[in-house]
Every structure is written in C-alpha cells, then in structure tokens.
Amino acid sequence: MVWLTWRQHRVQLLVAxxxxxxxxxxLFVHASRTGTLVAPSEPDSVxxxxxxxxxxxxxxxxxxxxxxxxxxxxxxxxxxLLAREYERGxxxxxxxxxxxxxxxxxxxxxxxxxAVTAAGLVFGFAIYAWAGEFAPTxxxxxxxxxxxxxxxxxxxxxWWLFAFAVGVAAGAVFRKLLTAxxxxxxxxxxxxxxxFNTDAxxxxxxxxxxxxxxxxxxxxxLLINTRSGVEDxxxxxxxxxxxxxxxxxxxxxxxxxxxxxASTSDYLACMRDxxxxxxxxxxxxxxxxxxxxxxxxxxxxxxxALGAVAWRRx
Amino acid sequence: MVWxxxxxxxxxxxxxxxxxxxxxxxxxxxxxxxxxVLGWLPIAPLLIxxxxxxxLLARELERGxxxxxxxxxxxxxxxxxxxxxxxxxxxxxxxxxxGLMVSTWVTAHDADRFGDTALFGGxxxxxxxWWLFAFLLGSAAxxLLRRLLPALALTIVxxxxxxxxxxxxxxNFAEPLRSLDDYPAAxxxxxxxTWLAPSGEEVDTPPVCLDASRLTYLGCVEDAGYRxxxxxxxxxxxxxxxxxxxxxxxxxxxxxxxxxxxxxLRRPV
Numbered sequence: 001m002v003w004l005t006w007r008q009h010r011v012q013l014l015v016a017x018x019x020x021x022x023x024x025x026x027l028f029v030h031a032s033r034t035g036t037l038v039a040p041s042e043p044d045s046v047x048x049x050x051x052x053x054x055x056x057x058x059x060x061x062x063x064x065x066x067x068x069x070x071x072x073x074x075x076x077x078x079x080x081l082l083a084r085e086y087e088r089g090x091x092x093x094x095x096x097x098x099x100x101x102x103x104x105x106x107x108x109x110x111x112x113x114x115a116v117t118a119a120g121l122v123f124g125f126a127i128y129a130w131a132g133e134f135a136p137t138x139x140x141x142x143x144x145x146x147x148x149x150x151x152x153x154x155x156x157x158x159w160w161l162f163a164f165a166v167g168v169a170a171g172a173v174f175r176k177l178l179t180a181x182x183x184x185x186x187x188x189x190x191x192x193x194x195x196f197n198t199d200a201x202x203x204x205x206x207x208x209x210x211x212x213x214x215x216x217x218x219x220x221x222l223l224i225n226t227r228s229g230v231e232d233x234x235x236x237x238x239x240x241x242x243x244x245x246x247x248x249x250x251x252x253x254x255x256x257x258x259x260x261x262a263s264t265s266d267y268l269a270c271m272r273d274x275x276x277x278x279x280x281x282x283x284x285x286x287x288x289x290x291x292x293x294x295x296x297x298x299x300x301x302x303x304x305a306l307g308a309v310a311w312r313r314x
Numbered sequence: 315m316v317w318x319x320x321x322x323x324x325x326x327x328x329x330x331x332x333x334x335x336x337x338x339x340x341x342x343x344x345x346x347x348x349x350x351v352l353g354w355l356p357i358a359p360l361l362i363x364x365x366x367x368x369x370l371l372a373r374e375l376e377r378g379x380x381x382x383x384x385x386x387x388x389x390x391x392x393x394x395x396x397x398x399x400x401x402x403x404x405x406x407x408x409x410x411x412x413g414l415m416v417s418t419w420v421t422a423h424d425a426d427r428f429g430d431t432a433l434f435g436g437x438x439x440x441x442x443x444w445w446l447f448a449f450l451l452g453s454a455a456x457x458l459l460r461r462l463l464p465a466l467a468l469t470i471v472x473x474x475x476x477x478x479x480x481x482x483x484x485x486n487f488a489e490p491l492r493s494l495d496d497y498p499a500a501x502x503x504x505x506x507x508t509w510l511a512p513s514g515e516e517v518d519t520p521p522v523c524l525d526a527s528r529l530t531y532l533g534c535v536e537d538a539g540y541r542x543x544x545x546x547x548x549x550x551x552x553x554x555x556x557x558x559x560x561x562x563x564x565x566x567x568x569x570x571x572x573x574x575x576x577x578x579l580r581r582p583v
Binding site for chain 1: 361531
C-alpha cells in the first residue's frame with residue numbers, strides 16, 4: 001500500500017518537496033545576506049531601518065501568495081484522492097483487491113496527511129528562521145504582522161492539513177472532480193477569509209489593557225489614528241486589539257467627543273483638561289506560540305472531523 | 315450546437331451568474347465594509363481559468379470524448395467556433411458585469427479606483443479583459459497538456475506570474491508627474507517618493523540624516539533643507555490606463571488562442 005501510494009502520488013509529493021526545499025534554500029541565502037548587510041549589533045538608525053525594510057520587502061511582498069498555498073494543496077492533493085477514483089470508476093478496481101477498503105483509505109489519508117504536515121512544518125520554520133533576522137523592526141513582528149503569523153511556525157502546517165482534509169471530504173461527498181474542486185475552494189476561502197480578514201485572532205486571549213492620562217507628546221498632536229504615536233509607548237511587536245479615549249467613567253468616547261479638541265492648538269492638553277484618558281488593548285509579542293497553538297489546534301480538530309466524514313462516506 | 319453548449323456548460327454558467335448576483339447583494343448590504351473582501355478581486359479571474367478554461371479541452375482529450383465530439387456532422391471548425399467563441403463571449407460579458415458592479419460600488423463609497431491595486435483590476439473594462447485572458451489561458455493549457463490536473467497547475471502558475479508582472483508595471487504605463495512638497499491628492503496612483511537636496515539632486519535618504527534615529531529623522535531632513543518629491547499618475551489617467559492594460563491582455567489572449575485553434579483543427583483526432 002505504501003508503495004502504491006508513492007507510485008500514484010509521487011508527482012505531487014516531489015513537486016511539494018522540491019518547492020519547500022527551494023523556498024528554504026532561497027530564504028537561508030537571503031537571511032545570511034541580510035545578516036552581512038546589516039549587523040545585528042548596529043544601533044537603531046534610519047540607514048539600518050531602511051536597509052532592513054527593503055530587505056524585508058524583497059521577500060515580504062510574496063508572503064501574501066503563501067496564503068494561497070493551502071488552497072493549492074486542497075485542489076491538487078485533497079480533491080483528486082477520492083473524486084478521481086469515483087469519476088473514472090477506478091474505485092471499483094481499487095476496493096476489490098486483497099487490500100481492504102479501510103486499509104487503502106487509511107494508508108492514503110495518514111500517509112499523505114503526514115507528508116502535507118511535514119512539508120508545511122518545513123515551510124513554516126524556514127520562514128520563522130528567516131523572519132528572525134528582522135526581529136527588531138516592527139514590520140517583522142511575527143504576531144503583529146498577520147501575513148507572517150500564518151506563514152511561520154506550526155500554523156502553515158495546520159492550514160495545509162486542513163485544506164487537504166477539505167479537499168478529500170469534498171471529493172468523498174460530491175464524487176466529481178470539478179464540483180469537488182469548486183466546493184473545496186469555496187469552503188477553504190470562506191474559512192480563511194473569515195479568520196484572516198476579521199478580528200477573530202484578537203479573541204484567542206484576553207488582551208492586556210493599559211490606560212494613562214493624555215500623554216504629553218513631542219509637540220505634535222497625537223490623533224487616535226496615528227499608529228506610530230500609539231505604538232511607541234507599547235512593547236515592540238505587540239498585536240493591537242483596540243486604542244482610543246475613555247471618559248472619566250471609563251466609557252469609550254463618542255466620535256463627536258473624540259474630535260471635540262481637534263480644532264484647538266494643543267490637542268493633547270485639551271483632552272487632558274477634560275479628564276479623558278487614552279487606552280490601548282494589545283497582545284504582547286510573547287503570546288505568539290500560544291496563539292499559534294490555538295489556531296493550529298482548532299484547524300487540527302476540523303481536519304480530523306473532515307477526515308471522519310471522508311472515511312464514513314467511502 | 316448552442317443546445318449542446320448549454321447542456322455541457324450550464325452548471326458553470328449558472329454558478330458564475332449566481333456568484334455575481336451574490337456578490338452584488340453583498341456589496342449592497344455590506345457597503346463600506348466590503349472593501350476587505352474586494353481585496354481578493356485580483357485572483358477572481360483565476361476561477362474562470364480553472365473552471366471554464368482548463369476543462370474545455372483537457373477533459374475531452376483526457377477522456378477521449380473528443381473522438382466522439384469531433385466526428386459528428388458538426389465540423390470541428392463549428393465546434394470550436396461555438397465553444398471558444400460562445401464561451402468567450404459569456405465570460406467577457408460576465409467580467410464586464412463584475413467591472414460595472416465594482417465601479418458602481420467605488421462611486422457610491424468614494425473608494426480609490428486608481429491607487430488601489432485590487433480595485434483598478436476589478437473595475438471598468440479591464441475586469442472583462444482579465445476574465446477573457448484567464449479563460450483562454452486555461453484553454454491553451456488544457457490543449458497543450460491534454461490532462462486536467464497538470465493543465466490546472468500550469469494555468470495557476472502562469473496567471474500568478476502575469477498578475478504579478480502587470481501590478482509591478484502598471485505605474486509605468488505613462489511618464490509620471492512630479493510634485494514638489496505637496497502629497498498627491500487622493501485618487502492618484504503614487505509611483506515613487508524621493509528627497510530633493512538643496513544642490514538639486516534627488517536622493518532616497520539624505521546622507522546627512524543616515525544616522526538619525528526614528529524620532530529625529532524628519533527634523534534632521536528639514537534642517538538640512540531637503541524637500542519632498544512625489545511621482546504619481548494623475549486621477550484622470552484612469553481610463554487611459556484601463557485601456558492600456560486591456561490592450562495588453564487582449565494581445566496575450568489572441569496569442570493564447572493560437573495553440574487552442576491548432577490543437578483542435580490541425581492535429582489528427
């Protein structure tokens with residue numbers, strides 16, 4: 001069975017392995033080049049920040065594409081596994097051999113699932129190690145930058161495995177390749193956008209709440225939406241949940257109240273005189289692994305449930 | 315032939331129309347909040363390539379049903395004309411409908427249709443061109459590789475490369491304008507920003523401020539007498555750029571039609 005699985009799926013196994021290895025090597029080369037360009041001990045300066053930013057951007061603009069990788073796993077690994085057999089009728093041959101159906105499906109699901117997870121782990125830790133080169137700059141915060149959060153650590157492996165399970169289950173239920181592919185894409189992106197483009201991640205834990213009287217800033221008005229002014233007072237790499245102003249009773253200000261000082265020459269002094277307090281809620285950077293485990297755990301449970309669906313339907 | 319076409323492709327036509335209607339309802343209900351979902355617009359044509367384009371020839375060739383289809387009383391020319399021509403027409407109309415929907419949403423919510431990469435590609439006439447391009451790309455991949463899954467993989471890779479190249483080169487469709495001190499107004503497409511030294515040369519970072527910290531940088535630049543320079547494409551070039559990109563995509567589409575026509579008409583069954 002292991003031999004059969006290898007023979008039937010070697011193209012996709014080899015393509016995925018080659019992809020992960022190439023990405024790993026490229027990232028390693030890029031990280032060591034960055035290390036020689038910008039010494040880690042060098043003090044913070046514009047030159048250093050610009051260099052780090054441009055080095056980060058060379059790879060960072062591709063990070064968005066890594067979001068689409070799980071969808072490809074679902075399309076090319078997951079869906080065909082059962083849908084092709086059904087569509088071509090080859091399941092009649094495959095399931096009437098000396099190997100029982102359960103063993104056939106078990107080896108395929110477990111073997112390919114393990115391969116997907118392993119490839120996702122290598123991918124995730126290659127990007128994790130690469131991002132470590134940029135740790136001091138804000139854009140590289142592995143928790144704060146959502147694109148980095150889904151491309152580093154164990155979360156990519158969890159998304160890959162989840163997409164694989166979605167594809168297999170869709171194939172088992174719909175039994176036609178193109179229909180199953182459409183369903184796989186629809187389900188995967190609905191879940192993915194649902195988690196990624198909403199503030200779902202902010203609720204993995206209770207955020208840390210800090211507040212202070214209107215801070216004396218360096219002379220320039222600190223408006224609510226100048227993120228740099230807000231983040232400067234917070235630990236680096238934090239994932240922001242909310243910022244704003246509170247009145248004396250601790251209730252968030254309405255829009256009109258927030259802007260009531262906007263026309264005065266000293267915005268912050270005006271806000272201070274009214275007794276308003278500035279607040280921020282955030283998740284410190286050291287919650288990275290906790291958040292990773294939360295998301296990976298939820299996806300793993302979903303993947304197992306989908307695997308059970310495929311098992312029962314076939 | 316029209317009846318055969320409808321019977322064979324009605325699922326995808328109905329699904330596409332259904333999705334477009336769903337999107338329109340969502341745009342009306344969500345209003346401003348739809349911006350996040352519209353960020354995924356650039357990869358929407360990929361779905362057309364995967365579900366309309368790639369199966370067109372790959373499925374027939376993979377299952378051998380082309381031997382049946384091409385030996386009927388309907389000639390191969392007519393089969394090709396109806397399938398490729400008819401479906402291209404439907405795809406283009408659907409893409410233009412999407413462009414119209416997005417353009418209406420952009421006007422209603424005063425969004426940035428030029429500077430925003432996703433909205434530029436999803437609005438106006440270029441949306442239809444992207445859909446047609448993706449359809450022909452999928453068809454050509456299917457005709458070339460003759461198997462569905464490899465054809466899908468090729469379609470996805472080529473489409474992403476094309477999308478990336480187009481987004482990178484959009485700012486260079488015309489010579490950008492230059493603005494001194496003033497940040498270009500909303501609705502323009504920014505292409506570059508530099509500092510103008512008192513000596514008259516332009517630099518990315520003023521050399522005297524290289525070692526300034528983050529907080530002292532702007533003060534240092536100002537003290538040294540540097541002025542900010544912005545390069546941008548003005549908002550009224552939107553339609554010109556739409557037609558430029560449409561032209562490029564249509565050219566690629568025509569080039570892709572070549573292998574499809576060859577595969578169907580010239581190769582022996």
